[in-house]
Amino acid sequence: MHVGMASIFQGFGGQLSDREVWQADLALADLAEPLGFESIWSVEHHFTHYTMVPDVLQFLTYMAGRTTKVQLGSMVLVLPWHDPLRAAEQIVLLDHMSDGRLILGLGRGTGKVEFDGFRVDMGTARQQFKESAEAIFGALETGVMDYDGEFVKQPRTELHPGPFKSFKGRTYSATISPESAEIMARLGTGVLVVPQKPWHLVQEDVVTYRDTYREAIGEEPPSPIIAGWTIVDESADRAEELARKYIGGYWASVVEHYEFDKPHLKSTPGYEFHGQMYDRLSKPGGMEKMTDFYVGLQPWGTPDQVLEKITTFADMVGGDGYVGVFRFAGMPAEEAERNMRLFAEKCKPVLQDLAPAIERLDLGAGAR
Numbered sequence: 001m002h003v004g005m006a007s008i009f010q011g012f013g014g015q016l017s018d019r020e021v022w023q024a025d026l027a028l029a030d031l032a033e034p035l036g037f038e039s040i041w042s043v044e045h046h047f048t049h050y051t052m053v054p055d056v057l058q059f060l061t062y063m064a065g066r067t068t069k070v071q072l073g074s075m076v077l078v079l080p081w082h083d084p085l086r087a088a089e090q091i092v093l094l095d096h097m098s099d100g101r102l103i104l105g106l107g108r109g110t111g112k113v114e115f116d117g118f119r120v121d122m123g124t125a126r127q128q129f130k131e132s133a134e135a136i137f138g139a140l141e142t143g144v145m146d147y148d149g150e151f152v153k154q155p156r157t158e159l160h161p162g163p164f165k166s167f168k169g170r171t172y173s174a175t176i177s178p179e180s181a182e183i184m185a186r187l188g189t190g191v192l193v194v195p196q197k198p199w200h201l202v203q204e205d206v207v208t209y210r211d212t213y214r215e216a217i218g219e220e221p222p223s224p225i226i227a228g229w230t231i232v233d234e235s236a237d238r239a240e241e242l243a244r245k246y247i248g249g250y251w252a253s254v255v256e257h258y259e260f261d262k263p264h265l266k267s268t269p270g271y272e273f274h275g276q277m278y279d280r281l282s283k284p285g286g287m288e289k290m291t292d293f294y295v296g297l298q299p300w301g302t303p304d305q306v307l308e309k310i311t312t313f314a315d316m317v318g319g320d321g322y323v324g325v326f327r328f329a330g331m332p333a334e335e336a337e338r339n340m341r342l343f344a345e346k347c348k349p350v351l352q353d354l355a356p357a358i359e360r361l362d363l364g365a366g367a368r
Contacts, residue, residue: 001314001354002321004039005032005340006075006227007059011049012253014330018052024333028326028340033067035344038352039103041073041227041323046081046114050257057090064098072098075192075227075323076107076174079132080125081118084147085154087132088139092163100165104140105192106133107174110265110274111258126180126270127151133173133187140167169222179270181205185212190222191317195297197273199316206317223320223357226313230324231300232343242335243300249329251294255281299324303346310351318357 007025011018032040040063044056053059060072072094077087095102108129109115115122128151135147135154143162147154172192173184184191191209193202206224213221229247233239255261258274261282266275280286299309310322324343327336354360 001319001351002038002225003348003351004041004071004073004321004323005029005037006041006043006073006323006325008043008051008325008328009053010051010250010253010328010330012256012329013249014332016330018049021052024336025327027333028336029063030066031337031340033070035341036348037070037344039071039073039323040067041075041103041105043075044078044081045111045257047117048111048113048257050111050253057094060102061094061097064094064101069101071101071103073103073323074105075194076105076172078107078109078114079136080109080120080128081114082132084132084135084152085139085145085157088136088145089159091136091140092159092161095167096161096164103170103172104167105172105174106136106189108180108270110271112264113257113259122271123269124151126183130183130187133189137167137171137187139163172222172225181209182212185209185221186216188213188217191224193224193226193317193319195226195228195313196294199297199313203316210318220358224317225321225323226310226317226319227323227325228310228313229298229328230306230326230343231298231339232303232306232347233339234302234342236302236305239301239305243295243298246329246331247295247298247300248291251291253329254294255287255290261287303342306343307347307350310347311354314354314357315361318361320357322351 007029009021009025011021029040042053042056042059043051044053045051046054056074056077064072091104108125131149131152135145135152139145139159140163143159144156145154146156172190174192174194191206210221229250231239231242233242260277263278265271266278280290299306326340
């Protein structure tokens with residue numbers, strides 16, 4: 001199994017300045033290669049303390065110059081907020097500078113504050129994402145963007161420098177709905193699983209995705225990559241205490257940033273699943289129940305407990321990659337480093353030794 005880490009630069013929940021948050025998470029990213037992680041990831045978000053990475057490709061370019069072999073992943077580049085031609089240029093340039101180490105993760109975005117800031121209509125985000133992705137993927141394979149859609153209208157334009165290797169097999173899209181899973185499959189991307197709903201429902205979406213991918217592309221899809229907000233401690237009791245505090249705190253930041261406690265997503269086309277969050281949170285005790293639910297989605301505990309959870313999640317979706325997030329919700333820098341180092345020592349080697357999903361699971365055509 002491929003094992004990576006992510007620095008998300010979260011300012012929510014702590015007393016650190018924006019500058020101190022960046023220093024803390026840059027220090028974790030600098031540990032990734034020496035500790036044997038195979039990739040460094042980050043996110044894209046804007047305008048709040050939720051995660052302060054307004055340009056994920058710029059951060060990954062910086063890390064490309066500070067490392068020699070780790071891959072560099074975007075989790076994710078939010079396409080409706082970008083001109084697709086400009087994005088394609090930046091992607092290709094980073095791939096040149098990193099000698100082909102980029103793993104390209106794409107998404108459509110959910111934060112109203114971000115869509116409002118960029119003056120982009122959320123109601124058309126799904127179609128904008130689809131068209132931008134098609135235009136970008138075409139350019140990444142041919143070196144030319146030529147696309148005429150409803151939202152993306154790009155006359156034939158060459159990229160220079162042009163792509164020097166294919167992106168097939170190293171593009172992923174974040175999804176949590178069956179409709180989005182089908183779009184990802186027909187685009188030919190892998191699935192990046194960011195846990196937000198019950199794992200058995202994620203499993204159903206991945207089955208839909210896998211079947212659609214086979215039908216549309218005519219071959220087996222890439223194995224999913226799973227992200228997880230990770231806490232590991234030698235003491236089970238302390239691990240649970242930390243999980244309740246920090247993973248629970250991270251969930252509070254999700255609700256605040258995405259405004260899941262407000263009803264706007266219920267009437268926004270393409271965000272029907274997200275709108276259900278409002279219904280759940282509005283019920284008596286809803287925030288407490290949803291916090292417990294979210295904490296339960298993530299891998300935390302002793303090293304053995306964390307390994308069991310990650311392997312169970314991976315087996316449910318046929319995953320061959322795990323990306324751990326080790327600092328969030330105001331976690332002190334020293335606690336985050338301890339967390340990451342213990343995972344690297346006790347969990348990472350075991351995961352890296354796992355057989356590929358195609359060997360340990362029945363993932364043949366028609367498998368359920």
